[in-house]
Amino acid sequence: MYAHLHEWSPTLASPHQVHREGVCEIWLTSEDTGAYGRDIGTDLPTLLWKLVEVIPEGAMLRLGMTNPPYILEHLEEMAKILHHPRVYSFLHVPVQTGSDSVLMDMKREYCIADFKLVVDFLKKQVPGITIATDIICGFPGETEADFQETLKLIQEYKFPSLFINQFYPRPGTPAAKMEQVPAQVKKQRTRMLSQLFQSYTPYDHKIGEKQHVLITEESFDGQYYVAHNKFYEQVLVPKQPELLGKMIEVDIYEAGKHFMKGKPAQNGKIYTPSIVKPLLRGAVSGTMEEFKTINENAHYCWSSEKSFSASLLPWNLKCPRVKIVSLSLAVLAVIMAVTIAIFR
Incomplete structure (x- = not known):
């Protein structure tokens, strides 16, 4: 998110x-x-x-x-x-x-x-x-x-x-x-x-105010969604899945030491910063395109008979990070083999 x-x-x-x-x-x-x-x-x-x-x-x-x-x-x-x-x-x-x-x-x-x-x-x-x-x-x-x-x-x-x-x-x-x-x-x-x-x-x-808030995650107790207003003050709002990742207008009706509570304002405009669904909690940004490339490469590495193709091997994939990881593992394996041979 x-x-x-x-x-x-x-x-x-x-x-x-x-x-x-x-x-x-x-x-x-x-x-x-x-x-x-x-x-x-x-x-x-x-x-x-x-x-x-x-x-x-x-x-x-x-x-x-x-x-x-x-x-x-x-x-x-x-x-x-x-x-x-x-x-x-x-x-x-x-x-x-x-x-x-x-x-x-x-x-x-x-x-x-x-x-x-x-x-x-x-x-x-x-x-x-x-x-x-x-x-x-x-x-x-x-x-x-x-x-x-x-x-x-x-x-x-x-x-x-x-x-x-x-x-x-x-x-x-x-x-x-x-x-x-x-x-x-x-x-x-x-x-x-x-x-x-x-x-x-x-x-x-601030009770009684109308505020624009960005809804970003679920509260620890799972009862609300957590949003923040322009001043990064925490506002708890009802859990309506269609609002996650959106900016909405709310009416503030309650306040505590560390938070306020708000409900969506009637006829309030909803701002959607992206046309796709927000990332799930814990998802890492920047990996989607890379995995997409790997999947596309892997897809074409299998023949109609589902036989294995050498092009599926890591060093034949187009993703440079996969090549680096594969090469590093290979080098590590060689080092371990030499070390074991020396100390036997």
Whole structure:
């Protein structure tokens, strides 16, 4: 239903292909999406503007995590892109702590003022935007005053999506050699931050709204379909198979901490981004044409008497990946045979 584009080709063949396969939601994701292009003489906004040109109506693009330093360089362009009707007005910008002192200990390349600049600018230029962020509780050296700064930051912005992690030292890392915050203190701070996050409800004011949502998958409990609106807020809708992979208008009638519920609006327009059925959950985009080629080759490799033809052998097929895999297996078999012969 959606495609993770971990590596991007210089051409735009991939988005054209996935939409032909029924993909209606593209995720552009990496460890730091904002750093795209720095090593090849381009940048993230340039890529995104090319992408939105080929995304059909009714399909959406979701941007992955980006740290403050890189996004700061392109704030104005990023605001324009996040305003585009086929791009979710959503951005995951991890802050990790509300304390500059702790950020320095973490060796982060930004300060709280940088993070606030990004958030404030985007909230002003892209009304309604969803900003998600991360917090690490109990990083080595974190004082009570540092933690209070974190609580203050969350209270100020009331992020609708907040990922709270308790610090755990990884062996061999510099942080593991630092003086650790007592486990009980880390647990208490994690609990306090979680209670603060649970104390506000971000979607209550949206009850009664009409929203356009893209329906992409089934909920974990199997009771609803999961959709997202322009701000990548989760909306649960009735399970109507004919609507999967479509963008529809819904009336919001209920709201929870992490979701809203909507029902299809009467006489609402349905947008279909592809003429084919969407990929099944777990299906891998980009394999259909390749398998089609293999099947076509295999079809012609059998005679009318169903006798086996040498053209069906992997190295005679036209698919280069099959040839590579076959050759690799052959080489591996030779290596194993030689190794066994030597050590007998």
